[in-house]
Amino acid sequence: MTMSAATQNAFAIGLFxxxxxxxxxxxxxxxxxxxxxxxxxxxxIASLTEALVSRFPAALNIVGPDFFxxxxxxxxxxxxxxxxxxxxxxDDFPDFVAGFExxxxxxxxxxxxxxxxxxxxxxxxxxxxxxxARTLADVEPHRLRTLIFKPHPSLSVISSxxxxxxxxxxxxxxxxxxxxxxxLGEDILVxxxxxxxxxxxxxxxxxxxxxxxxxxxxxxxxxxxxQHAEARFDLSANLAILLRSGAxxxxxxxxxxxNRHDA
Amino acid sequence: MIxxxxxRRAGVGFKPEHFADILAEPQTIGFFEVHAENYxxxxxxxxxxxxxxxxxxxxxxHGVGLSIGSMQPLDRDHLARLKTLCDRYRxxxxxxxxxxxxxxxxxxxxxxxxxxxxxxxxxxxxxxxxVQATLGRQMLLENPATYLLFAESTxxxxxxxxxxxxxxxxxxxxxxxxxxxxxxxHNLDPRDYIARFPLEAVREIHLxxxxxxxxxxGACLLIDSHDxxxxxxxxALYETVIGRLGPVAxxxxxxxxxxxxxxxxxxxxxxxHILDRAAQQRAA
Amino acid sequence: MKxxxxxLALAGSLASALAAIATPAAAEDAKEKCYGIAMKGQNDCAxxxxxxxxxxxxxxxxxxxxxLVPKGTCVSMKTPTGHGMLEQGPAPA
Numbered sequence: 001m002t003m004s005a006a007t008q009n010a011f012a013i014g015l016f017x018x019x020x021x022x023x024x025x026x027x028x029x030x031x032x033x034x035x036x037x038x039x040x041x042x043x044x045i046a047s048l049t050e051a052l053v054s055r056f057p058a059a060l061n062i063v064g065p066d067f068f069x070x071x072x073x074x075x076x077x078x079x080x081x082x083x084x085x086x087x088x089x090x091d092d093f094p095d096f097v098a099g100f101e102x103x104x105x106x107x108x109x110x111x112x113x114x115x116x117x118x119x120x121x122x123x124x125x126x127x128x129x130x131x132x133a134r135t136l137a138d139v140e141p142h143r144l145r146t147l148i149f150k151p152h153p154s155l156s157v158i159s160s161x162x163x164x165x166x167x168x169x170x171x172x173x174x175x176x177x178x179x180x181x182x183x184l185g186e187d188i189l190v191x192x193x194x195x196x197x198x199x200x201x202x203x204x205x206x207x208x209x210x211x212x213x214x215x216x217x218x219x220x221x222x223x224x225x226x227q228h229a230e231a232r233f234d235l236s237a238n239l240a241i242l243l244r245s246g247a248x249x250x251x252x253x254x255x256x257x258x259n260r261h262d263a
Numbered sequence: 264m265i266x267x268x269x270x271r272r273a274g275v276g277f278k279p280e281h282f283a284d285i286l287a288e289p290q291t292i293g294f295f296e297v298h299a300e301n302y303x304x305x306x307x308x309x310x311x312x313x314x315x316x317x318x319x320x321x322x323x324x325h326g327v328g329l330s331i332g333s334m335q336p337l338d339r340d341h342l343a344r345l346k347t348l349c350d351r352y353r354x355x356x357x358x359x360x361x362x363x364x365x366x367x368x369x370x371x372x373x374x375x376x377x378x379x380x381x382x383x384x385x386x387x388x389x390x391x392x393x394v395q396a397t398l399g400r401q402m403l404l405e406n407p408a409t410y411l412l413f414a415e416s417t418x419x420x421x422x423x424x425x426x427x428x429x430x431x432x433x434x435x436x437x438x439x440x441x442x443x444x445x446x447x448x449h450n451l452d453p454r455d456y457i458a459r460f461p462l463e464a465v466r467e468i469h470l471x472x473x474x475x476x477x478x479x480x481g482a483c484l485l486i487d488s489h490d491x492x493x494x495x496x497x498x499a500l501y502e503t504v505i506g507r508l509g510p511v512a513x514x515x516x517x518x519x520x521x522x523x524x525x526x527x528x529x530x531x532x533x534x535x536h537i538l539d540r541a542a543q544q545r546a547a
Numbered sequence: 548m549k550x551x552x553x554x555l556a557l558a559g560s561l562a563s564a565l566a567a568i569a570t571p572a573a574a575e576d577a578k579e580k581c582y583g584i585a586m587k588g589q590n591d592c593a594x595x596x597x598x599x600x601x602x603x604x605x606x607x608x609x610x611x612x613x614x615l616v617p618k619g620t621c622v623s624m625k626t627p628t629g630h631g632m633l634e635q636g637p638a639p640a
Contacts, residue, residue, distance in 0.1 A: 124304030228349025308583025489601035
């Protein structure tokens with residue numbers, strides 16, 4: 001390693017530790033450099049903490065700023081960013097929180113944060129024009145079975161055993177903080193059909209239905225799979241959400257239909 | 264190579280918080296500057312807003328994450344993203360910092376200082392050449408705000424920047440606030456720094472606020488915090504520079520504790536006033 | 548897999564879905580629609596962090612999360628097992 005490379009290496013390693021500043025450094029007025037070097041240490045941890053604060057404001061409200069910042073800093077030390085694109089930094093923060101002992105009692109917190117990640121991804125996703133409902137109205141009935149839908153680039157489906165969308169809304173200014181009498185799981189479709197990130201609560205079986213369709217399973221195949229697993233599945237209600245949400249941008253005719261015999 | 268060519272007027276750093284106010288009426292703003300890394304998502308409101316701004320105003324794209332001052336190779340993926348962004352928006356100028364921010368694949372999200380030696384000079388020149396060749400345009404390199412010095416440095420920062428500009432053909436971005444902050448932190452006279460600076464290569468100026476703290480020995484230590492109005496001694500230094508250089512594109516940066524739009528606009532108007540006066544004096 | 552959905556059922560479901568969405572949703576505000584400006588009072592994570600080329604003078608005093616307890620809205624939010632806190636384990640149905 002050359003001298004300058006070694007200097008840089010020592011500077012970088014010291015930033016995440018509490019050891020004395022590297023010996024290669026100087027100042028005009030003396031040899032005590034702790035505060036000067038700490039400006040850089042503080043800039044890094046403070047700016048990355050701020051990055052996580054801005055991505056997870058609902059989680060910040062839920063646990064409060066002191067706890068959130070301490071938790072964020074534990075994450076930053078273990079998982080510093082690998083890219084200068086901070087808009088994607090913290091995608092794996094919810095997984096970290098799920099295993100973070102001091103937050104263990106807030107079992108719903110990681111899923112609220114996964115919803116925040118999905119919203120952030122949708123916000124920055126590629127533009128695409130959602131499917132227009134009337135184009136589907138024109139499809140001949142016997143061709144419906146094998147339709148394959150193209151997911152909107154911003155689409156995510158979040159499933160949780162907790163009422164995460166409700167908790168998120170209460171902590172994002174969307175609705176007042178109130179007692180949650182129905183502590184039921186929620187499935188949420190996240191999509192940004194135009195400029196605003198939108199969320200739709202999904203009825204029973206909806207999450208699986210949209211996941212199948214997004215994975216390229218044809219319409220009959222997706223409906224069949226869900227109907228077998230979920231008796232309350234309402235195809236019509238889910239199709240209405242499909243058309244209204246903008247979750248898909250196009251459809252194509254699949255080439256084969258293994259289930260043709262009962263058509 | 265496309266030269267850096269911002270209008271010789273006052274501009275401001277664009278923040279999405281100000282977008283609605285900016286759109287509400289025509290603004291007498293010479294140009295807007297954005298941080299490249301905030302526009303590297305695939306789509307969404309950031310691009311919709313920047314596209315709209317671009318229709319009406321000159322644009323400067325200012326990178327904060329390329330790590331040009333690193334002894335390690337530049338991140339080619341990041342360079343490719345910068346090229347995509349510059350090709351898309353065709354900004355009047357692209358600039359980056361004489362600093363490093365990535366090491367061993369970790370992004371440190373701060374502008375870190377480097378020693379000034381023959382070795383680091385050659386490496387930075389290599390990197391600037393690589394950036395300009397990839398982007399097909401002249402870039403501007405900005406002088407840093409520093410809090411420490413390196414024992415091994417053998418070259419003055421002003422000579423270091425002059426040599427980079429001479430050998431690569433890049434322009435320089437003179438951050439007057441950084442000059443004031445660094446000079447104070449190293450007990451130097453900022454006017455001496457300006458006197459030694461290769462002003463002929465300057466294509467843009469930055470102005471911003473700083474805050475005060477103290478070092479380990481109780482001496483004043485300034486932090487380049489961009490969270491206040493431009494301070495009086497920085498305005499004075501700026502007037503000196505403009506007096507010598509004539510009107511040059513001048514940006515007011517405000518990154519933390521953002522003010523309401525009218526206050527930021529007033530800062531730009533103050534800079535514009537100084538530019539106008541210099542233009543009149545030259546014409547007289 | 549045994550097939551249960553018939554073409555007729557598919558077509559029928561689609562027809563009622565199309566009828567259900569015939570009522571248009573409320574129109575978005577034009578600026579919000581075109582540029583995604585967040586509504587006032589909305590605290591949205593979607594935009595995420597902006598980068599900075601500035602330092603900060605605010606010292607981020609590092610605290611140990613293991614010595615803190617969450618003290619945000621979770622304190623007042625009522626869950627089936629008390630205020631905000633929920634024991635790990637199978638979720639209530």
